[in-house]
Amino acid sequence: MTAPAKTDRQPDTVKPGSAGKVGVLLVNLGTPEGTDYWPMRRYLSEFLSDRRVIEWPRIVWYPILQGIVLSRRPKASGALYAKIWNRERNESPLRTFTRAQGEKLAAALSDHSNVIVDWAMRYGIPSIETVTKRLMDRGCDRILLFPLYPQYSATTTATVNDTFFQALMKMRFQPAVRTVPAYPAEPVYIEALAASVERHLAGLDFEPEVVIASYHGIPKSYSQRGDPYYEQCLTTSRLLAERLGWDGKKLLTTFQSRFGPEEWLQPYTDETVARLAREGVKSIAVLNPGFVSDCLETLEEIAVEAARIFHEEGGENFSHIPCLNDSEEGMRVIESLVRRELSGWL
Ligand SMILES: C=CC1=C(C)c2cc3[nH]c(cc4nc(cc5[nH]c(cc1n2)c(C)c5CCC(=O)O)C(CCC(=O)O)=C4C)c(C)c3C=C
Numbered sequence: 369m370t371a372p373a374k375t376d377r378q379p380d381t382v383k384p385g386s387a388g389k390v391g392v393l394l395v396n397l398g399t400p401e402g403t404d405y406w407p408m409r410r411y412l413s414e415f416l417s418d419r420r421v422i423e424w425p426r427i428v429w430y431p432i433l434q435g436i437v438l439s440r441r442p443k444a445s446g447a448l449y450a451k452i453w454n455r456e457r458n459e460s461p462l463r464t465f466t467r468a469q470g471e472k473l474a475a476a477l478s479d480h481s482n483v484i485v486d487w488a489m490r491y492g493i494p495s496i497e498t499v500t501k502r503l504m505d506r507g508c509d510r511i512l513l514f515p516l517y518p519q520y521s522a523t524t525t526a527t528v529n530d531t532f533f534q535a536l537m538k539m540r541f542q543p544a545v546r547t548v549p550a551y552p553a554e555p556v557y558i559e560a561l562a563a564s565v566e567r568h569l570a571g572l573d574f575e576p577e578v579v580i581a582s583y584h585g586i587p588k589s590y591s592q593r594g595d596p597y598y599e600q601c602l603t604t605s606r607l608l609a610e611r612l613g614w615d616g617k618k619l620l621t622t623f624q625s626r627f628g629p630e631e632w633l634q635p636y637t638d639e640t641v642a643r644l645a646r647e648g649v650k651s652i653a654v655l656n657p658g659f660v661s662d663c664l665e666t667l668e669e670i671a672v673e674a675a676r677i678f679h680e681e682g683g684e685n686f687s688h689i690p691c692l693n694d695s696e697e698g699m700r701v702i703e704s705l706v707r708r709e710l711s712g713w714l
């Protein structure tokens with residue numbers, strides 16, 4: 369009898385499939401590790417080097433990024449992050465909420481012992497690659513990737529997907545994958561937004577004359593070249609207004625957080641807030657339907673800065689309506705989308 373032939377084939381280091389588990393990977397934008405110059409610079413550098421975010425030719429953009437933006441912005445942005453920092457945990461609110469969403473989703477799916485939930489950040493840590501490998505090391509041979517953006521944009525959803533697939537490109541033995549699509553018109557999302565607005569307004573001691581749905585902006589040129597983000601924001605606002613029984617004068621749609629010299633989606637939130645106050649509107653409320661979690665852009669730019677502008681221009685009552693975060697309604701949205709997209713895998 370001859371001995372079996374020796375082979376030089378080695379098993380892959382990462383072995384999906386050993387336990388037949390299903391991973392759910394929640395991904396949000398990202399956040400700095402601290403508010404000082406260097407952590408801020410590292411974060412902004414990774415973020416603003418992303419070609420999905422800044423589409424300018426590298427030969428034009430890199431000298432501006434390295435020479436101007438990364439010498440000034442880390443300090444300025446760091447001071448803003450410091451205003452909203454979660455000092456108890458020494459981290460940004462975006463990280464705190466994303467972790468809570470992961471933990472609550474894991475608890476909600478505990479009826480399925482083969483599901484593992486984890487979370488990652490597109491910029492900063494934990495990175496998508498690290499957490500994808502961790503899920504596979506824990507036995508996941510299937511992964512559902514959930515970019516936490518209700519409206520699709522190449523600047524957000526696509527760059528999360530790209531980064532996930534880039535991590536997979538390095539693997540010989542890949543897991544099976546699915547991605548959760550954007551959900552601008554999902555009834556469970558519209559209902560959650562409406563319920564959160566109704567509850568928040570019921571707790572105020574004033575009735576806002578106008579409510580603003582303020583979304584993060586993108587350059588107008590991206591929209592003109594086919595990014596569906598603008599239309600998806602308008603869809604969410606239209607369905608929310610219909611559900612609340614409001615007309616287009618009661619619920620306005622605006623865009624915030626513009627960056628750089630280009631024109632961004634309009635109308636701008638800061639200009640709208642100032643105009644309303646100058647026109648004699650005394651009471652407004654602002655919600656951020658495009659943000660799954662409260663973060664710098666909602667807690668500072670809206671709840672602090674937009675409120676300051678409104679008061680400075682003669683407005684009297686301003687209220688920021690929190691994002692869905694890890695609230696019961698917010699978790700209902702995340703859980704129901706995950707359950708739907710896992711169908712056939714559970
Ligand atoms: C420079 C271009 C930017 C584009 C395009 C952009 C799109 C975009 N961003 C979000 C969500 C978030 N952005 C956040 C912060 C943030 N965004 C930009 C720039 C662009 N965003 C910068 C430079 C920063 C950092 C802060 C600053 O220096 O101003 C955040 C908050 C992160 C946190 O830790 O709190 C979120 C969330 C969306 C949804 C979007 C396009 C649809």
Ligand SMILES: [Fe+2]
Pocket residue numbers: 584625
């Ligand atoms: Fe942004």
Ligand SMILES: [Fe+2]
Pocket residue numbers: 625664665669
């Ligand atoms: Fe901002």
